[in-house]
Amino acid sequence: MTNQGPVDDRVDSSDDLDRAFGPDTASVTRPSTGQRLRRGTVITLSFVAVGVVIAVVLSTIVGSIQTGVGGVFPRPQAALDRFRTAAADVPGVLAVRDEETTRDSLAAYRVSAVVEASPDLSPGQQVDLVRALSAAAADADGSGVVVSAEARFDTLVVGVTTDAEVTRQRLEVARSVAAIGGVVAVRSDWGPGAPSDEPDAQRVELATVGTGVALAAIMDVAQRETHGVFPGAEVTSRQPS
Structure with missing residues (x-):
């Protein structure tokens, strides 16, 4: 004989589901x-x-x-535009061209341009022109953007930075070296990389047909003229192009 106990003692799991979730949860x-x-x-x-x-x-x-946003980030194109506009208004400037932008880092740029000057300017007018270009570069410079240029006076090429006095000195050195017999063209600016106004970072490159003893004599005079203004500057020569 089997003892199953009262019917009420047996648990019906479906009743528990119905009570908890309702009768329609089975499917x-x-x-x-x-x-x-x-x-x-x-x-x-x-x-x-x-x-x-x-x-x-x-x-x-x-x-x-x-x-650039709100003057916080660099705006290289805006700086170039300001410089171009100001430089084009300088007396004696014929054209502003060959604009270039170099990105040094996320928030640092260098911009530059070539300024063609009239070959008929007097020495005093040339000085006024490079000073005005330097002022234009200084006005456009800032907020992570360094502005520079090269001013071309026929056979003379002069680097322009925001320092007007150093820019003028570059012009004077270029003239002095150009006056040496056998020299047909001179470039007076800075070495490779970012523009610098430090004396030993300056560079003078002269073009001459001189060779041998004649070239050595030319270079000796050119170094004296250059180092008298920029001690430690680099002086090199090349054949005319």
């Missing part, structure tokens, strides 16, 4: 193929939309850094 309706496709499409489009928003935000940030 969950599976979504149809169309519903699954629609849900998948919505999720995919959501990811695409988020990706587009992120791309636009990143593009805006990068563009702001490159072009």
Whole structure:
């Protein structure tokens, strides 16, 4: 004889589910193929939309850094535009061309341009011109942008920086070296890299057809003329192009 106990003692698990979740939880309706496709499409489009928003935000940030925002970030093109406008108004300037931008780091740029000057200017007018160009560079310089230029007076090329006095000295050195017999052209600026106004960072390159003893004599005079103004400056020679 088997003892099963009272009927009420047996636990019906379905009653527990019904009490907790309701009577319709025994079966969950599976979504149809169309519903699954629609849900998948919505999720995919959501990811695409988020990706587009992120791309636009990143593009805006990068563009702001490159072009400048509110004077905080460098604005190299704006600096070039200001210099070009000011330089073009300087008496004796024929053209401003060959503009160049160099990026040294995330927030540091160098911009430069070639200024063609009239070959008919007097020595005093040449000095006035390079001083005015230096002032124009100083006005455009700043906020992570270094502005420089090279002024071309026929066979003389003079580097222009924001220091008007050093710029004038470069012109004077170029004239002195150009006056040496056998010299046909002179460039007076700075060495490779960023513009510098330090005496030993200056560079003078002369063009001459002289060779041998004649070249040695020319270089000796050129070094004396240069080092009298810029001690430690580099003096080199080349054949005329």
